């Protein structure tokens with residue numbers, strides 16, 4: 001991954017965050033802390049500037065409102081925040097047993113400050129640290145960073161909530177303790193109109209209970225996990241769907257995560273499609289041992305906030321969460337779920353760029369350059385043509401870029417200028433030939 005001069009030079013002017021990035025410097029200075037740069041460094045200043053927005057800490061921002069709603073629904077859990085997104089690669093990956101060749105580790109998928117320090121890609125990076133403090137039942141909210149495509153539901157920063165619940169497994173009473181809680185969850189669920197489709201299998205050979213755990217305990221933990229999350233999802237989606245008239249449908253499927261076993265995903269039926277909400281599972285004893293909690297057993301989950309907020313508040317484009325326009329921000333009020341009223345839909349300016357590629361390139365690098373050149377003025381980028389010339393064997397690609405501002409009318413001249421700068425920068429970055 002290369003860093004362009006233009007990327008480095010652009011430091012958000014309004015930003016209070018002190019970010020100092022330059023090729024002349026051997027290190028990046030963030031809030032007084034210096035991070036040495038190396039061949040892994042790929043986090044642009046525009047992304048680092050977003051680390052200070054802290055949308056989840058704003059009580060009347062949709063992300064903050066949703067966070068409170070979840071915290072109120074899980075009110076017997078300790079509520080935590082992890083302010084700095086800068087973590088070690090060990091915390092983000094190794095401590096959770098991600099394999100060495102996991103794609104999430106690649107420079108094309110994640111933002112690195114250097115080889116050993118990165119912007120967290122998920123809130124699970126904090127699991128062991130929270131457990132080390134001896135907290136048994138907790139939920140933690142934070143912003144997470146991933147290099148990704150550009151469309152209405154993908155943005156390089158989003159928010160997650162991590163939750164966990166563990167019990168002391170050294171006493172015989174653990175089963176009784178879980179069963180008592182199950183009883184309360186059953187009672188609460190009896191008042192809901194939710195249909196649960198569960199296609200998972202207990203102790204599935206492909207997603208088995210852990211050998212070091214008594215199967216009765218694993219079974220109870222799984223039950224507690226599923227009931228807790230069924231109730232949570234119901235408490236959220238009852239604000240979006242008339243659940244008295246139509247039951248909410250949720251579905252459990254088998255999954256794989258390196259630090260849980262068994263592992264699952266939960267989906268909800270929304271407008272005729274299954275929407276993936278979260279990943280979860282029974283904590284691997286090895287991971288708990290690493291956190292000094294080997295004598296405990298329990299579950300963990302990780303939930304994305306934007307997708308749910310888009311449904312609850314009727315927000316059509318993920319870029320809107322980052323808008324500082326009063327016409328967006330003034331629509332929301334702490335503690336209230338209200339439908340977003342679009343204040344404008346300015347016309348798109350569609351521009352194509354076609355080029356011959358001379359060496360392998362990753363689409364996420366292209367998306368990042370487009371984002372860096374045009375900030376939030378690009379609504380989507382789509383590959384519309386991809387062919388290999390039969391004679392020359394040269395590879396041609398064509399991308400369609402949809403420039404559209406959420407806040408104002410973007411003139412064709414402005415879009416042309418943005419497009420010219422996109423072309424200029426991708427030419428430099430990939431050494432390609434524009435067609």
Ligand code: DAH
Pocket residue numbers: 121122123124162163257259260278279280281300301302303
């Ligand atoms: N961190 C996972 C992700 O971002 C989600 C997740 C899966 C969190 C399983 C968990 C878990 O705590 O147990 O996709």
